[in-house]
Amino acid sequence: LASKDEAVGKTIAQNARPAAFKGKLLILHVSSSIWIHQLQFLKKDMITKLNAALGKPLIAEIKFKIGPLNR
Helix, strand or coil, X not given: CCCHHHHHCHHHHHHEEEEXXXXXXXXXXXXXXXXXXXXXXXXXXXXXXXXXXXXXXXXXXXXXXXXXXXX
């Protein structure tokens, strides 16, 4: 299993954290509204990369919301 940094890239990993997983929906906490806007453009690619890292298609949708980036 690849690390999150390898799956989505270090910059994204520093600005977004998984918050919840409901069915095939992944909710990510993001550091700012600017990052939410940027990640909307990368969403399809992120889903593909994360599913590849997980080894199976567990994620069908990602929602972004501003929240804490706890490690």
